[in-house]
Amino acid sequence: MLPEDKLALFRVAQWTLDNKRKLVKTVRELAGTEENYLIVIREIDRVEAQLRRARFLHAEATLTLVDWLTTLEYFRWLCAYCEAKPFQVMSHFTLLPRGGTTPDNCVPACYSCGRYRKTENVRVQEYLDSVKCRLESTQLLKND
Ligand SMILES: [Zn+2]
16 A cells, blocks of 8 residues: 555544544545545445443443554554464454453454464454553543
């Protein structure tokens, strides 16, 4: 993916943080190209579906599109577990409802890795720990 395409996706994601109503027209404009638009719409739907699932199970539901795109970028849009196949599903590292749909519990996975959960994956664990740390320090700053 080109840097300007990545930028466009994050622009849309940032905009969705401030605007609850996701107007198709604005998303399309911010996305720039039709390809970006299709990618971003797909990820908006994915995040929202997983947030709904979490809420339904009375789990934490705090993942934003910005969080999710940041994670996708980190794993280069590949499966976080095998690091070989393109990602196909959002995997909850700790099962819902315990883990929640949160920035420190969701990673991209291919179908087979998503099905056979590899919870002892060190790289994924380290990434999620670093996200958790970042979230906690942001929270501390807010409370000051
Ligand atoms: Zn995989």
